[in-house]
Amino acid sequence: MIRLYDYELSGNCYKVRLLLHLLGVAFTARTMDFHPGREHKSEWFLKLNPLGQLPVIDDDGLVLRDAQAILVYLASRYDASGHWYPRHDAVALGEISQWLGFADALTATAGAARLHDTMFMDADIRKCRAGAHGLLRILDEHLWFAEQAGRPWLCSADHPTIADLACFPYVMLSEEGGISRLPYPAIRRWGERIKHLPGFTPMSGIFPAAAVRSPAGSPPTPG
Amino acid sequence: MNPSQPESVLWDDWHPVGELAQLQRTRILHTMLLGVPLTLVLAADGTIRASGTGSLCHGPLQHVDIRYGLVWLCLGTPGRDIVDFPEAREADRIVCTGGSVGVAVSGLRAVENFLDLGHLAFVHAGYLGEEPHTQIHAYKVEPLADGGILATGCRVYQPHPSPMDSEGFDVDYIYAVRRPYIVELFKANPVEKERMDMIALLVQPVTEERCVAHILMAYPPHNVDVGSLRWFQQLIFGQDRPILENQIPKRLPLDPRAEVSVRADNSSAHYRRWLASVGVRYGTVPAGAT
Amino acid sequence: MNRWFAVSACGEVPHGAVAHTQLLGQELVLWRSASGALNAWENRCPHRGVRLTLGDCVGEELRCQYHAWRFATGSGHCTHIPAHPGQKPASNIRARVYPVFEDGAFIWVNLAHDAVPPNAAAAPPGLALRSIFTRAPVAAVTGQLLHGYADHAVCLVDEFTLDVAPAAHRSVRFMLQPVTGEQCILHAHLHGEVTALERLSVLKVHNALMSAVRDRAEAARA
Numbered sequence: 001m002i003r004l005y006d007y008e009l010s011g012n013c014y015k016v017r018l019l020l021h022l023l024g025v026a027f028t029a030r031t032m033d034f035h036p037g038r039e040h041k042s043e044w045f046l047k048l049n050p051l052g053q054l055p056v057i058d059d060d061g062l063v064l065r066d067a068q069a070i071l072v073y074l075a076s077r078y079d080a081s082g083h084w085y086p087r088h089d090a091v092a093l094g095e096i097s098q099w100l101g102f103a104d105a106l107t108a109t110a111g112a113a114r115l116h117d118t119m120f121m122d123a124d125i126r127k128c129r130a131g132a133h134g135l136l137r138i139l140d141e142h143l144w145f146a147e148q149a150g151r152p153w154l155c156s157a158d159h160p161t162i163a164d165l166a167c168f169p170y171v172m173l174s175e176e177g178g179i180s181r182l183p184y185p186a187i188r189r190w191g192e193r194i195k196h197l198p199g200f201t202p203m204s205g206i207f208p209a210a211a212v213r214s215p216a217g218s219p220p221t222p223g
Numbered sequence: 224m225n226p227s228q229p230e231s232v233l234w235d236d237w238h239p240v241g242e243l244a245q246l247q248r249t250r251i252l253h254t255m256l257l258g259v260p261l262t263l264v265l266a267a268d269g270t271i272r273a274s275g276t277g278s279l280c281h282g283p284l285q286h287v288d289i290r291y292g293l294v295w296l297c298l299g300t301p302g303r304d305i306v307d308f309p310e311a312r313e314a315d316r317i318v319c320t321g322g323s324v325g326v327a328v329s330g331l332r333a334v335e336n337f338l339d340l341g342h343l344a345f346v347h348a349g350y351l352g353e354e355p356h357t358q359i360h361a362y363k364v365e366p367l368a369d370g371g372i373l374a375t376g377c378r379v380y381q382p383h384p385s386p387m388d389s390e391g392f393d394v395d396y397i398y399a400v401r402r403p404y405i406v407e408l409f410k411a412n413p414v415e416k417e418r419m420d421m422i423a424l425l426v427q428p429v430t431e432e433r434c435v436a437h438i439l440m441a442y443p444p445h446n447v448d449v450g451s452l453r454w455f456q457q458l459i460f461g462q463d464r465p466i467l468e469n470q471i472p473k474r475l476p477l478d479p480r481a482e483v484s485v486r487a488d489n490s491s492a493h494y495r496r497w498l499a500s501v502g503v504r505y506g507t508v509p510a511g512a513t
Numbered sequence: 514m515n516r517w518f519a520v521s522a523c524g525e526v527p528h529g530a531v532a533h534t535q536l537l538g539q540e541l542v543l544w545r546s547a548s549g550a551l552n553a554w555e556n557r558c559p560h561r562g563v564r565l566t567l568g569d570c571v572g573e574e575l576r577c578q579y580h581a582w583r584f585a586t587g588s589g590h591c592t593h594i595p596a597h598p599g600q601k602p603a604s605n606i607r608a609r610v611y612p613v614f615e616d617g618a619f620i621w622v623n624l625a626h627d628a629v630p631p632n633a634a635a636a637p638p639g640l641a642l643r644s645i646f647t648r649a650p651v652a653a654v655t656g657q658l659l660h661g662y663a664d665h666a667v668c669l670v671d672e673f674t675l676d677v678a679p680a681a682h683r684s685v686r687f688m689l690q691p692v693t694g695e696q697c698i699l700h701a702h703l704h705g706e707v708t709a710l711e712r713l714s715v716l717k718v719h720n721a722l723m724s725a726v727r728d729r730a731e732a733a734r735a
Binding site: 176 | 459
């Protein structure tokens with residue numbers, strides 16, 4: 001079974017959990033004491049990921065780091081529909097790679113602002129927020145035209161891909177870094193669409209949509 | 224405009240200003256208390272040198288202490304000791320901090336949310352409550368002998384009440400507001416039902432509209448470890464955070480007409496009245512101020 | 514201020530949607546019930562002040578995210594308090610409701626509580642362009658527009674409204690929404706027939722032109 005080295009409040013860990021839920025793939029989570037324990041910088045974990053970053057997965061001996069790389073692997077390996085990462089569609093692969101890079105830029109701006117405000121990490125907070133607003137402005141415009149074209153996802157396919165999942169967390173958590181999304185109405189509608197995907201799971205800081213709230217859902221337990 | 228010194232009930236009291244473990248790692252910590260920028264330096268002998276900057280409080284600070292894994296500081300003249308947590312001194316308990324978190328809201332809003340029962344089934348759905356168990360039955364709120372308020376007889380059905388992998392059950396809660404910015408929660412332990420888990424929220428008022436939430440936990444030692452306690456507490460507080468940061472105004476209104484209350488808000492109503500009665504203004508919208 | 518402001522194109526708030534905007538400093542939740550009724554409320558739950566934009570539309574009600582209190586479309590009256598499920602909420606518990614109407618293209622809000630929507634307010638046939646959020650005040654944007662729009666002259670209708678002189682068979686009306694003193698939203702309505710085939714390219718052309726207006730207004734402020 002897949003083992004995910006996980007931190008609940010990490011947007012990058014969350015995107016991996018989200019894809020696993022959407023695919024219905026079972027996994028166990030090894031919860032990490034990221035804050036304040038800094039377990040991701042511990043000696044044993046640095047052997048697993050010398051970068052000292054979360055998430056990491058261990059799938060039957062294959063150890064993989066980097067949230068975007070993990071999404072690519074999981075979708076290629078476990079998505080029978082081929083929708084989440086269309087391996088034989090050159091246009092889709094190009095577009096997805098473009099947005100995976102965008103997701104990393106979101107982590108470096110909106111994600112860093114959030115860590116600064118919530119966990120006191122060093123950052124140039126004005127620069128992070130300004131950078132995030134620049135990205136959100138681009139994203140909102142892109143999504144508005146995607147809606148007009150009747151394909152309201154990040155890539156031009158008529159279904160969501162891992163590009164949407166990669167960008168979703170740090171967009172939806174932006175306000176925890178003091179980045180208001182009031183100026184971005186198309187982003188809000190896109191977020192709602194993702195929340196209504198079958199199998200969607202929330203994280204602390206991102207509320208589920210009312211209609212998909214499942215009172216019977218059992219929460220994960222720490223491993 | 225020169226800021227004026229906050230009221231004595233806060234100025235002359237002890238407040239948590241950081242986790243000791245964090246200071247041990249970085250040796251120096253910059254933070255803020257009641258609007259005063261602070262620098263904490265851990266000396267080689269293990270003592271902490273604290274200093275303030277700004278018009279309210281400039282230079283070295285005398286009253287700094289370490290307790291429960293947290294650094295405590297008093298900007299004025301301490302009128303009383305640091306809050307005592309007897310459970311944290313019980314030898315067999317697992318005692319740990321939860322990981323301090325910055326929140327863009329008055330710390331009093333954070334304390335009030337901690338006391339709130341009605342949100343558990345929604346904000347913490349699947350953990351500390353769930354539909355259709357939404358009804359809040361009457362509970363008792365009374366003053367504490369040495370100041371503060373006590374809420375007893377609180378009972379909520381919780382599907383996943385603690386970090387332990389357990390069945391859902393009707394959990395009994397006791398809340399004790401010990402200081403304006405410090406509140407304790409006791410809840411029945413799923414294994415030793417006669418003992419109670421203790422979780423304290425200790426809020427550092429950074430400014431009137433920004434705070435740092437420190438958590439102290441003391442659990443009977445059954446199937447728990449520090450990692451899972453922190454995982455659970457951060458998961459729960461992470462669900463509260465967007466609620467807190469979306470409250471308007473960011474300060475806690477003390478005028479009873481400012482926000483509608485119902486019977487389930489008994490604790491909140493008492494808490495607001497008590498704050499007004501002891502003269503807390505910092506982090507509030509005082510009654511009569513519009 | 515007793516004045517109607519365009520705050521969104523109608524299509525931006527579909528059935529069941531909750532949207533977030535701000536007018537003259539007042540935060541608003543715009544939401545449309547499942548049956549299509551439109552509401553513009555103060556973005557604040559009367560219970561503990563939480564922004565209602567955190568919540569969800571549930572049928573004909575808006576549900577607050579904090580304690581799941583529900584508020585009825587139209588009146589804003591609280592209909593359900595889950596902590597006390599058997600009791601009817603007191604009639605004085607209600608969200609603050611602002612006058613709102615739609616003209617077929619845009620949603621208009623008035624912050625004066627006694628304002629009555631105008632009769633027979635129907636926008637002429639046309640196309641709502643993409644609204645442009647601008648980190649500059651209304652005057653900075655009107656100032657830029659008055660220099661001309663794609664080489665066409667622009668005239669000021671009033672402080673918040675401008676028209677592009679008709680070019681061939683089309684004209685554009687700009688409507689400015691003051692968000693705060695430092696931010697505004699530039700809404701625009703293209704009057705005239707647009708075929709399905711050219712629709713997307715027309716939208717893109719104007720989006721580029723209006724974004725350039727925004728960029729100049731913001732640069733002038735910086």
